[in-house]
Amino acid sequence: MTYVVYGGSIYLIFLVILHIINCNVVLSHRRTSYAFITSRSIQLQTNNIKSCHKVTFVTPKGKKIVYCEEDEYVLDSAEAAGLDLPYSCRGGSCSTCNCMLTDGNMSNEDQSYLTDEELRKGYRLICTAYPHSDCTVITHKEDELHKLRGESS
Incomplete structure (x- = not known):
């Protein structure tokens, strides 16, 4: 067109x-x-x-809305918008950037840390996640994930 x-x-x-x-x-x-x-x-x-999607981050400091292109990692868009979020590997192999997806659709195929069950529960590693709709994520969920797994953080 x-x-x-x-x-x-x-x-x-x-x-x-x-x-x-x-x-x-x-x-x-x-x-x-x-x-x-x-x-x-x-x-x-x-x-x-x-395609661009609105990603709402619920952080300990409040809510922040970031617009993220469908082919850009969510963490990269958040950083470009000035949001300071925890991360470490940037490759989906640790849990530092772990968030909980509460609304919307976000793929996370490039990661290797989360199990299928954890993905079904809404956990996402935003260093390797792509938005496919407007989304809401709760940040700083690394400790919660470790408790779910029975691990100490």
Whole structure:
């Protein structure tokens, strides 16, 4: 699908309106998002629009909302937004960044630490988790996971 927008400042307004109306899309900052067509038109290619989801973090310091692209790890988006969360390995092989997913859909296939049962209960390692819908996670769940496993932290 292609949108054609005429005029210089109209392009920016179009992008803002597109993002506000359909908050499930953001333009990638890493790719060219438009192509010059004529001196009076700009073409926006929708293949450069990525799905973006609202991730609500419930931390000991309160709630924080971060927007995360579907192909970006949740921890990376949180850090880019200035959220200071615990992490260690960044590879899904420890439990430092463990959170509890209470709402939404978040995949965690790249991790090797959590069991299938723990994933079913909602535990996620956000260093290797991708959002697939708007989500809510409770942070700082490492100790809870160790208690569930009967381990001392």
